Amino acid sequence: MAPDTPSDALPAPTPADPLVPQVAAGLAKLGLALRTHAWKDSAPRGLTPTQSQVLALLQASATPLRVSTVADGMAVTLPTASDAVKALVTKGLVTKTRAVDDGRAMALALTDAGREEAQRAASGPEFVTAVVDALSADEQAAFVRSLVKMVRTLQERGDIAPARLCVTCRFFRPWAHVDTERPHHCAFVDAPFGDRSLRLDCPEHETASAAAMAEQWRVFVSR
Ligand code: SF4
Known part of the structure; x- marks a missing residue:
């Protein structure tokens, strides 16, 4: 039999049911929307969402970053960050030079074109x-x-x-x-x-x- 009132249809949460499933479902929907829009925003510019994130991270940093710092900042693995950086260097958006404080390490910085792209990447999707x-x-x-x-x-x-x-x-x-x-x-x-x-x-x-x-x-x- 169909419920008579909204309260029949939607039982009120109890202390044993502290809204966790609803919050988790809402966060999952937001995450899906963010991922979908990240692809839609990045693809026309020839970038992946990961590459856009690298640009935004470099833009937010006052100093050049190591690849490992980029990987940490994005909570991705080192190979994932390295692949994204390699693609950005090929596209002329990022430079890779010897770090001034450690000749064995490489430092990443934005080119002028990279700075322009980063500006767009950092502004965030309009829907947010x-x-x-x-x-x-x-x-x-x-x-x-x-x-x-x-x-x-x-x-x-x-x-x-x-x-x-x-x-x-x-x-x-x-x-x-x-x-x-x-x-x-x-x-x-x-x-x-x-x-x-x-x-x-x-x-x-x-x-x-x-x-x-x-x-x-x-x-x-x-x-
Ligand atoms: S993180 Fe917060 S408390 Fe720390 S400097 Fe920035 S604004 Fe100030």
Whole structure:
């Protein structure tokens, strides 16, 4: 017999059913959409999504990177990163020269053409902007906070390379201010900021000591 009301059709989650399947299904759909759009965006420019990611990573770095750093930053294997770099060098988008601090290592940098492509790769798919814009300001802030927690968990489990998160940065002071809009403090710029501005890839990030990191995480999640 068909259910009479929506509540019959959709049983409310219980503590034993803490929304994990729904969240997992939603994340899988977002992941699929991102992968599909990554191919659609990269293919017309003759790039694979991995090559686009390498360009974006090099663009975000203040200094030339080693292939191993690129592999770590993208959480891919060294051969995968090496293949992508090789293709980008062939396309004239990346240069590979001896590292100044280690003559045995190679350093990667963008060419002018590579910088132009990287700009496009780093801007992100338009549909992501549209999806995030559909959230209210409070929902966006809560989403950023959730992303920070998820990325940190992935990092703790060893599933991704360390990311440059505020919560692992030695300059981060969680809940340092009474201002509910901007309760956290960045000691690097000496300014308060809110959840909306929590960074997931900050170029000024410096990793905190293990003890400091554990303490600021305890404080961060305490509210
Ligand atoms: S330096 Fe960057 S990562 Fe560190 S607390 Fe400030 S904004 Fe966050």
